[in-house]
Amino acid sequence: MGISWQALGDTVFLVSRDGDRPLLYAPLQGFVLEANDAYVDRFRTALGGDEDAARAIGLEPATVAELARVPDEVRRTFDPVWPEVFEPTSVTLFLTHKCTLRCVYCYCEGGAGRDIDWPVLERAVRFALGNATRLGRDARVAFHGGDVGACWPLFRRAVEFVEAESAAAGVKTSMSIGTNGFYTEEQAAYIAEHIASATVSIDGTPAVHDRSRITPGGGPSLATVLRSLAIFESGGLSYSIRMTVTAESLPALAESVTYLCENTHARTIRAEPLYARGRATASHLQAPDPEAFVAAYREARAVAEGYGRQLTYSGARISGPAPAFCSFARPTFGVTPDGDLTCCYEILHPEDPLAAEFFYGHIEPDGSAIVVDEERVAAIRAGAKSRRLGCAHCFCVYACAGDCAAKSIDSGRRAGESTGRCEITRALVYDMLERALAGEDPTKPSGEHLQRLESS
Numbered sequence: 001m002g003i004s005w006q007a008l009g010d011t012v013f014l015v016s017r018d019g020d021r022p023l024l025y026a027p028l029q030g031f032v033l034e035a036n037d038a039y040v041d042r043f044r045t046a047l048g049g050d051e052d053a054a055r056a057i058g059l060e061p062a063t064v065a066e067l068a069r070v071p072d073e074v075r076r077t078f079d080p081v082w083p084e085v086f087e088p089t090s091v092t093l094f095l096t097h098k099c100t101l102r103c104v105y106c107y108c109e110g111g112a113g114r115d116i117d118w119p120v121l122e123r124a125v126r127f128a129l130g131n132a133t134r135l136g137r138d139a140r141v142a143f144h145g146g147d148v149g150a151c152w153p154l155f156r157r158a159v160e161f162v163e164a165e166s167a168a169a170g171v172k173t174s175m176s177i178g179t180n181g182f183y184t185e186e187q188a189a190y191i192a193e194h195i196a197s198a199t200v201s202i203d204g205t206p207a208v209h210d211r212s213r214i215t216p217g218g219g220p221s222l223a224t225v226l227r228s229l230a231i232f233e234s235g236g237l238s239y240s241i242r243m244t245v246t247a248e249s250l251p252a253l254a255e256s257v258t259y260l261c262e263n264t265h266a267r268t269i270r271a272e273p274l275y276a277r278g279r280a281t282a283s284h285l286q287a288p289d290p291e292a293f294v295a296a297y298r299e300a301r302a303v304a305e306g307y308g309r310q311l312t313y314s315g316a317r318i319s320g321p322a323p324a325f326c327s328f329a330r331p332t333f334g335v336t337p338d339g340d341l342t343c344c345y346e347i348l349h350p351e352d353p354l355a356a357e358f359f360y361g362h363i364e365p366d367g368s369a370i371v372v373d374e375e376r377v378a379a380i381r382a383g384a385k386s387r388r389l390g391c392a393h394c395f396c397v398y399a400c401a402g403d404c405a406a407k408s409i410d411s412g413r414r415a416g417e418s419t420g421r422c423e424i425t426r427a428l429v430y431d432m433l434e435r436a437l438a439g440e441d442p443t444k445p446s447g448e449h450l451q452r453l454e455s456s
Helices: 039-045 053-057 061-067 072-077 118-135 148-169 185-194 206-212 222-234 252-264 290-305 374-390 405-411 420-438
Strands: 003-008 010-016 024-025 033-034 092-095 139-144 173-179 198-203 236-243 266-274 310-312 341-342 361-365 369-373
Touching: 003 039, 003 420, 010 420, 024 039, 024 266, 024 420, 033 420, 039 061, 039 072, 053 061, 053 361, 092 118, 092 341, 118 139, 118 198, 118 361, 118 369, 139 148, 148 185, 148 341, 173 185, 185 222, 198 222, 206 222, 206 252, 252 266, 252 290, 266 420, 290 310, 361 374, 374 405
Parallel strands: 092 139, 139 173, 173 198, 198 236, 236 266, 266 310
Antiparallel strands: 003 010, 010 024, 024 033, 341 361, 361 369
8 A cells, every 4th residue: 555654753753655745743743744855854853953954944943842752641641540449430231142133244253142140230330320429420331242132121121220320329321332223113212212322333235234244044134223223313312333344345335335324324434344253254254455445445435425424444543642442451341241341342251262361350240249350450451552562663553552452462463563454554544644634534533633834
C-alpha cells in the first residue's frame, strides 16, 4: 500500500504514501501538515533546538518544543495507577454461552454451554451500582453472550433487576446490548423499551449475511434481524452495525454497505476483517488480503458517506492517544457465564487457551465474594504497555496502541512486529490524515483536533 514513515524523536513522525509529499504528524498534539523536503530538513533541525530553523518555517520555537513533548495528561493516560480498591461503576454481563445462531466464523463457539448463575449476576450488578452510588456516578450495564435471545427469561429477569436496584439506589443506569438481532417481534419490542443502545452484527446483503450468520438448522437470519431493527427504530433505540468481512465476502463490501444504508437507519457501520479463531478455523475461512481490504473499504466508505453514514474500522483513529487498543487494560469488569472475570469480550470460556491471559479473578458461585487476582491485573497492564512501547516506532502507535491483545497473543506476534492488520491500520489512518487536511471528510471524526499549515 506504499505507506512509509520515519520517527523524528518520540512524538513526531514523517509519513508518506507512494512517494507523495510527506506529512509531518504529531499525534499527541493533533498536529499534521504537508511538507516538502526543505521544510522537513528545517523542521528536523528545529526539533534539535535550532530556533532560527523553527522561525524559518513559520513556527515559534515554543511550538516545536511542544510537539516534541509528551504532555503530562498523556503520561497519566498511558501509566494510570491501578486503584487500591477495585470499584468499577460499569459491568458487562455475558449471560450465556448459548446462542440463537450458529455463525460459521464465531470466535467463541457460541451455541453450547451454560447460563450465568443468578447469585453471580446479582452480586456483579449490586457491586457496580454500589460503587456508582458511593462515587456519585452514573452506572452502565452491558449484556453480551452468546446471545440473550438464547436465555430470554434470564435476560428479562436481569433487566428488571437492574432497573429495580437502580431505582432503589437512586442511580442513573444505562443498559446496552451486543446482539445478533435474531428476535421475535415481542422480544425486539422489549429490548427497544428497556435498552438504551445496541451493537448489532449484520454482514451485508442477504447473499453475504445468510451465508455466514445461519440458524441452528442452517437457515437464513437476515429477514428476522431487519424486522428487529425496524422495531428498535420505532422504539427509539440507538444502534450501530458491525460487519465481519471474510475473503469471500470482501468483493461485495460496497454492495453490502449500500444494502445496509438503504435498509437500516444505522448511523455508524463498522467493517472488521475476519480473524480466524474458534469456529472460523474449522470452517477454513480466510481473512481478506490487507491491500484488497483497504481498496474495498475505501469504495464502501464513499458509499456510506453518500448516504450520510460513517464507515469505521477499529484500528483507524486520530482522535487522541490510546493507552491500549480497547478498555481491557483497565481492566473491564466483565463476568462470564462461569463467573470468571474477563477483560476481553472474545475470551469467555475457561477452556480457552487465552483464558490465563485475560481472566483476572472470579465471583464465587454463591455470590459471596468477588475475588480479584492483583498479580494477573498487573500482568495485563504490563502487557498492554509492552505492546504499545514495542510499536513506538510506528506512526499509528497512538491510534491502535499495539493492536488487539487477544489477536496479538493468539497469533504469537511479538511487540513491534507488523501484521496484515497493521497494514490496514496504517493505510486508513493515513487516509484520515490526508482527508482531514483537505477538508474532504464530511464526518470529520476528529478534524477539530487537526490544523493545516502551508509550507513552501
